[in-house]
Amino acid sequence: MPNQYKPTPPLDELAPHILRYWKTRLNDKEIVQALQKHFDTExxxxxxxxxxxxxxxxxxxxxxxxxHTIETIHEAVAELRKMYPHAGTQEMISLLFHEKSMSVARLVMMSYFAAYEPELVRQRKARKLKRKRFWAAGVNDLFAVDQHDKWLRFGLGLHTGIEPFSGRIMWIQVWHSNRNPQLILNYYLDTIAELGHMPLITQSDLGTENYGIANAQTLLRQRYDPTLQGTLQHRWMHTKKNVMPEITWSQLWRRFTPGFENLLDEGVIEGWYDSGDTLQMMVFRWVFIPWLQRELDAYRDRVNNSAKRRDRNKVLPHGVPNLIYNSPEDFGSLDFKVFICTSSRGH
Structure with a gap:
């Protein structure tokens, strides 16, 4: 391992990168190798x-x-189980790591479930998977966007954007509506402004709420590449064909939603929402939406820094979404991002 006779890079410069790679659960050898990109190896x-x-x-x-043993993790798991009642072994290990800074071996987690939750283990093993395949040319080939309506009964609308090649969740937002084209467009513009680049193409279901993204993507792509004049740089998909966001919603519904829906059922359906009081509903939105957004941001960060279970049927790269997205060359992949000028945003 290089280079024992050279001085160590300054810790204040190295520490942020160590923390970033630590969150992705890389082993020590992989982190040391990845750190070589962030200092002068000469x-x-x-x-x-x-x-x-x-x-x-x-x-x-x-x-x-x-x-850790099954006794030392019991209190933390019991607390997390209230909000994540359907979390399995891999998901609970990830939750303990990201939410509680606890690194728990898989064998310990499996022993805990066998001892304390044998019925849930049997239920999880009984599930049958439906497989769908998706292919993309490389990172930033496209962003796939979609809305989620199952919480509209609470007056809450969700929206997400996915980079399918890496599996990275670009945004997952909650508001009291997900049908406003200007609001949905802002999610996209805020994301590409933060990144400093945009994908080759965007993709969504048919729906007027996505017109803003379709028009902005086409306009920007034509601005940076005049040869695209007269072409549409957005792909419209028929119902159930926008696969990757559907998978994201399915995972959210299984892994994140149940515990939070219990809170909503108790606080909204039994109280404010049924009362029809507009002022109370506005107070609910003012208090609950920012809190829920923070929880969704934490969920997105956890998913983006966790390697998915290996699947021999998967044709896209296996690994941590953030690592695939930020370093596609390490996975033998191409990056199709289109650099943009963000200084004119808002003018």
Whole structure:
């Protein structure tokens, strides 16, 4: 491992990158290799031994060092189970890591479920999967967007944007509507402004709420590539054909929704929503939407930094979505992003 005779890079420059890679659950050797991109290897070096020392000093300890048992994780799992009643082994390990900073071995988690939740284990094993295949040329080939209406009965509308090649959730937003084209367009514009680039094409179901994204994507692509004049840079999909956002909603509905829906059923259906009081509903939105948005942001961050279970039927790369998106060359993939000028936003 390089380079034991060179000085270690300054920790204040290295620490943010260590934390970023730590969140993706890479092992020490993989993190050391990834860190080589972030300092001058002619002047500095870092090996496994030094990295492990730095990691421990930063309070980042692996499962073996933390040494959790089914008893030590019981309280944390019971707390998380209230909000995530359907979380399985992999999901609960991820929740403990991202929400509680607890690194738990898979064997310990499986032993916990066998001891405390045997009925839930039997239910999860009984599920049958429906497989759908999706193919994309590379990172930023397209963004697929979609709305989610199952919480409209609470006066809440969800919307998401997915980069399908990496599986990265670009945004997942909640508001009291998901039918306003200007609102949906803002989700997209805020995302590409933060990134500094845009995809080759966007994709959505048929629906007037997506007209803003379709028009903006086409206009911007034609601005940066005049040869595209007269072409549509948005792909309209028929019902149930916009596969990747549908998968995202399915996973959200299974992994995130149940616990929060219980809160909504108790607080909205039994109270404010049934009363028909407009003022109370506005107060509910003012209090609940920002809180729920923070929870959705945490869910998005957790999903984007977690490797999905390996699937031999999957034709796209396997790995952590954020790593695939930010370093496609490491996965033998291409990046089709179109760089944009963001200084004119809002003028």
């Amino acid at each position: 002047c500095y070096g870092i090996g496994l031994t030094k990295f492990r020392q730095i990691r421990v000093d930063m309070g980042l300890e692996r499962s073996r060092r933390q040494g």
